[in-house]
Amino acid sequence: MPKLPLEGIRVLGMTQMWAGPTAEMHLSDWGAEVIKVESLHYLAVGTRGPGPRHPRFAVDVVKGGYAAYYKEGYDEVNGRPWNRSVMFNVHSRNKRSCTLDPMKPLGREMLKRLVQISDIFLESNQPSVMENLNLNYEVISAWNPNIIMASMSGFGQTGPMKYYRSLGAHQEDFMGHTYVRGYIDRDVTANSAIYHGDEASGTTAAFVLVMALHQRKKTGKGMFIDLAQVEATMPQLGDAVMDFTMNERITERFGNRDRHGAVQGCYRCLGEDRWIAITIRTDEEWAAFCRVMGDPDWTRDEKFADPLSRYRNHDELDQRIHEWTSRHDHFALMYMLQNAGVAAGPVEHPDDAYRDPQMRDREFFQTVTHAECGTHSYPGYQYRMSRTPNSFRLPAPCMGEHNEYVFKTLLKLSDEEYAELERDGHVGMDLVPDLQIGKYKAE
Numbered sequence: 001m002p003k004l005p006l007e008g009i010r011v012l013g014m015t016q017m018w019a020g021p022t023a024e025m026h027l028s029d030w031g032a033e034v035i036k037v038e039s040l041h042y043l044a045v046g047t048r049g050p051g052p053r054h055p056r057f058a059v060d061v062v063k064g065g066y067a068a069y070y071k072e073g074y075d076e077v078n079g080r081p082w083n084r085s086v087m088f089n090v091h092s093r094n095k096r097s098c099t100l101d102p103m104k105p106l107g108r109e110m111l112k113r114l115v116q117i118s119d120i121f122l123e124s125n126q127p128s129v130m131e132n133l134n135l136n137y138e139v140i141s142a143w144n145p146n147i148i149m150a151s152m153s154g155f156g157q158t159g160p161m162k163y164y165r166s167l168g169a170h171q172e173d174f175m176g177h178t179y180v181r182g183y184i185d186r187d188v189t190a191n192s193a194i195y196h197g198d199e200a201s202g203t204t205a206a207f208v209l210v211m212a213l214h215q216r217k218k219t220g221k222g223m224f225i226d227l228a229q230v231e232a233t234m235p236q237l238g239d240a241v242m243d244f245t246m247n248e249r250i251t252e253r254f255g256n257r258d259r260h261g262a263v264q265g266c267y268r269c270l271g272e273d274r275w276i277a278i279t280i281r282t283d284e285e286w287a288a289f290c291r292v293m294g295d296p297d298w299t300r301d302e303k304f305a306d307p308l309s310r311y312r313n314h315d316e317l318d319q320r321i322h323e324w325t326s327r328h329d330h331f332a333l334m335y336m337l338q339n340a341g342v343a344a345g346p347v348e349h350p351d352d353a354y355r356d357p358q359m360r361d362r363e364f365f366q367t368v369t370h371a372e373c374g375t376h377s378y379p380g381y382q383y384r385m386s387r388t389p390n391s392f393r394l395p396a397p398c399m400g401e402h403n404e405y406v407f408k409t410l411l412k413l414s415d416e417e418y419a420e421l422e423r424d425g426h427v428g429m430d431l432v433p434d435l436q437i438g439k440y441k442a443e
Helices: 019-029 064-069 086-091 105-116 127-132 137-143 168-175 196-219 229-247 283-293 307-312 314-325 330-339 350-355 357-361 403-410 415-423
Strands: 010-014 033-038 095-099 120-123 148-151 223-226 264-268 275-279 343-347 366-370 374-378
Touching: 010 019, 019 033, 019 086, 019 095, 019 120, 019 196, 033 105, 095 403, 105 137, 105 403, 105 415, 120 196, 137 148, 148 196, 168 196, 168 229, 196 223, 196 229, 264 314, 275 314, 275 330, 283 307, 283 330, 307 314, 330 343, 350 357, 403 415
Parallel strands: 010 033, 010 120, 033 095, 120 148, 148 223
Antiparallel strands: 264 275, 275 343, 366 374
């Protein structure tokens, strides 16, 4: 296989949740050696699942979601749920995992030595976390002046909201996305939580880190990247921001419609919870849509005669379209409308996506065998390079799976030194009894 573009680049990641791991995923997909630094004593919520639990702990240690991971006999049947998170196993393909505790002197020394042989140090924690660990850029760059360090907190490393704690859903609220999305006749409390900012800022971070590598190649110097997840995502709401800036107009909720014209909607089809999305922008597309419907009399009404009229009468038009679409299969409608030159697509269930002929023809989903999860199909790469074909090289790592490679091969520790790491509670593949999950500690 041809050499991948990021081969030879080593990334040290102390990330959690989704944004930081997404950045690591893009880098590891295209050849970078990404080493996740994890702890056997502390498991950040969300990184390896919504609330991974050690099976030895009593079920009432942490209530709610954490307790759901406990069941009798878990020790006998794959008792390591932190290795089986769906989210983790999607975004952590092609990565390696090592364990160490940076709060202990020996763990800090190992982290220092890893920084010294790495090109990128990536973290996505609330700023006080790295400050309490004394792992800011001044420290990291003193260990390795050529390193590129990126910090991906919610609101950045400066400003009055620097220390605010946030997840993707809170950032969505802050940037206004929660307000502008949703249904026309409902307020924001009807919205579901989404985490678009994680994917957006993670992808942006990967792009910025590649630019930083190019800059380092020219200057020979490392740098610090302060990437606020909110700021990396807010430009994607450019229309709403500029509408207020230029017109002092607040963008309201439009549901499934398009604020720039008609027809745009999601319409019920034959079957349970089956829908189709349809977009009609021009008179030519409208005429084609009417022909597919059989040119019913109501389509010749003056209130549907042009795009502006259809926009003004969108409510009635939606009712008319619903009456027609509800009698048809959503896939059959998609083919009929596409053949007529009308943009349309079925709203697929997840299992539809796995069976989709387009995805199958392009071999998007890739089969991966994981030691503790079995064999499954996973979403593949987001883009392809004509001269650099690519495929998954490693399944997502189990906790501490690559400890011997990292400490013995990369850091050249002797067997005796490695054994000392084991005795000091740094390396292993099982969480230790004093495990903390987020702010909770198991007694």
